[in-house]
Amino acid sequence: MLTLYHHPFSPASRFIRLVLAEYGAKVELVAERPWERRRGFLMLNAAGTVPVLQEYEGPPICGAYAIMEYLDETRGYAVGDRRLMPDHPEARAETRRLVDWALNKLDGEVVGPFVRERIYKQEMPASMGGGSPDSASLRAARANIGHHLRYFGYLAAARNWLAGEKLTFADLAVAAELSCADYLGEVTWATEENMKAWYARVKSRPSFRPLLSEKMLGMPPAPSYADLDF
Amino acid sequence: MLTLYHHPFSPASRFIRLVLAEYGAKVELVAERPWERRRGFLMLNAAGTVPVLQEYEGPPICGAYAIMEYLDETRGYAVGDRRLMPDHPEARAETRRLVDWALNKLDGEVVGPFVRERIYKQEMPASMGGGSPDSASLRAARANIGHHLRYFGYLAAARNWLAGEKLTFADLAVAAELSCADYLGEVTWATEENMKAWYARVKSRPSFRPLLSEKMLGMPPAPSYADLDF
Numbered sequence: 001m002l003t004l005y006h007h008p009f010s011p012a013s014r015f016i017r018l019v020l021a022e023y024g025a026k027v028e029l030v031a032e033r034p035w036e037r038r039r040g041f042l043m044l045n046a047a048g049t050v051p052v053l054q055e056y057e058g059p060p061i062c063g064a065y066a067i068m069e070y071l072d073e074t075r076g077y078a079v080g081d082r083r084l085m086p087d088h089p090e091a092r093a094e095t096r097r098l099v100d101w102a103l104n105k106l107d108g109e110v111v112g113p114f115v116r117e118r119i120y121k122q123e124m125p126a127s128m129g130g131g132s133p134d135s136a137s138l139r140a141a142r143a144n145i146g147h148h149l150r151y152f153g154y155l156a157a158a159r160n161w162l163a164g165e166k167l168t169f170a171d172l173a174v175a176a177e178l179s180c181a182d183y184l185g186e187v188t189w190a191t192e193e194n195m196k197a198w199y200a201r202v203k204s205r206p207s208f209r210p211l212l213s214e215k216m217l218g219m220p221p222a223p224s225y226a227d228l229d230f
Numbered sequence: 231m232l233t234l235y236h237h238p239f240s241p242a243s244r245f246i247r248l249v250l251a252e253y254g255a256k257v258e259l260v261a262e263r264p265w266e267r268r269r270g271f272l273m274l275n276a277a278g279t280v281p282v283l284q285e286y287e288g289p290p291i292c293g294a295y296a297i298m299e300y301l302d303e304t305r306g307y308a309v310g311d312r313r314l315m316p317d318h319p320e321a322r323a324e325t326r327r328l329v330d331w332a333l334n335k336l337d338g339e340v341v342g343p344f345v346r347e348r349i350y351k352q353e354m355p356a357s358m359g360g361g362s363p364d365s366a367s368l369r370a371a372r373a374n375i376g377h378h379l380r381y382f383g384y385l386a387a388a389r390n391w392l393a394g395e396k397l398t399f400a401d402l403a404v405a406a407e408l409s410c411a412d413y414l415g416e417v418t419w420a421t422e423e424n425m426k427a428w429y430a431r432v433k434s435r436p437s438f439r440p441l442l443s444e445k446m447l448g449m450p451p452a453p454s455y456a457d458l459d460f
Contacts, residue, residue, distance in 0.1 A: 096293070096296035097277075097292045
């Protein structure tokens with residue numbers, strides 16, 4: 001029995017939900033608002049961040065990086081050809097480079113600011129930092145997104161999937177990040193054909209379906225968000 | 231033959247130098263100034279960040295996370311009891327949680343700002359963002375460091391090493407980060423006895439010696455930086 005503490009619009013949480021679905025692992029989701037710094041949650045993860053995974057009453061596995069490796073170590077062999085981590089150390093390094101890029105660089109420069117300014121701050125009370133989005137942060141994120149899309153588009157054109165011939169953790173991490181920006185209509189697909197074709201393939205996987213039906217109260221998704229032929 | 235592209239005061243590069251030394255791997259160091267965005271370096275790592283490891287003419291391994299896992303996968307078994315990654319998936323997850331904390335949270339909230347404002351900006355020409363440190367960034371980093379030291383100090387008091395009974399990647403990642411702040415005299419050891427005792431143990435390992443002799447032109451280290459009885 002797995003429990004995942006997550007936020008529906010935390011890109012790293014979405015990444016782990018995709019991984020769990022691809023590995024066919026059943027999970028109970030517990031929605032957490034990390035900014036509330038709930039005592040019970042801080043006892044699980046002193047960093048106060050989502051995602052956190054717990055297996056039965058076992059120790060909490062904190063953060064997307066540790067969770068991804070844990071799921072691969074405990075379940076990767078069982079899924080055979082659908083394993084999301086390649087076998088060869090060099091191919092593994094390439095997968096991890098791109099996961100790191102997605103969860104830290106793409107998140108730090110683009111998706112994190114979008115989610116914080118346009119989603120989290122709408123949910124937070126003013127006393128916890130809620131309020132109107134900071135327009136300088138949004139401007140910077142909008143200026144940065146093109147560089148990331150072009151680089152991933154270059155990989156998508158050169159390879160079958162982002163890290164190589166097979167679907168890996170890298171595709172799910174990048175897609176999870178972009179899905180949050182896409183909900184907000186912030187992804188400039190029109191100028192990035194290769195990325196768009198790659199995203200359409202990831203988006204039509206059964207593992208993606210639960211994310212596409214997720215809705216934030218008072219902020220409907222961009223029109224093409226759940227459309228598989230966007 | 232291993233080549234490491236690094237910066238002497240990049241905490242993530244220092245972490246990998248410690249790992250290489252602990253694993254007894256010989257390496258040729260190539261100093262890189264990431265802000266110059268040298269074309270040959272961007273061809274190795276499109277993210278433009280250090281560290282990058284290359285084995286012979288093999289593909290570049292980019293980023294401390296991918297490098298650490300790569301070194302463990304290719305050399306971990308050979309070092310036997312000195313392996314820096316535990317065997318059990320739960321203990322591995324705990325190690326990775328703390329490495330992630332060091333390289334992302336501690337770096338993002340504390341050490342990254344110190345290094346950028348007080349070291350990198352002194353080396354950069356004004357046209358690339360060099361100049362005087364931003365005092366608001368330094369103030370924030372100084373306000374944050376205590377929280378991190380207290381949390382790691384709590385772990386150091388409860389366990390033999392940060393992630394458990396044995397030295398792991400977690401100790402080296404946290405120590406590498408703190409060593410950069412310590413060079414600048416920014417670590418408030420006096421109030422953190424447990425952390426200080428832990429750091430003294432890591433600092434006296436032979437793998438640490440090369441870091442302690444590293445000096446930045448025009449900015450000598452804080453007096454206790456290389457002192458093993460600080």
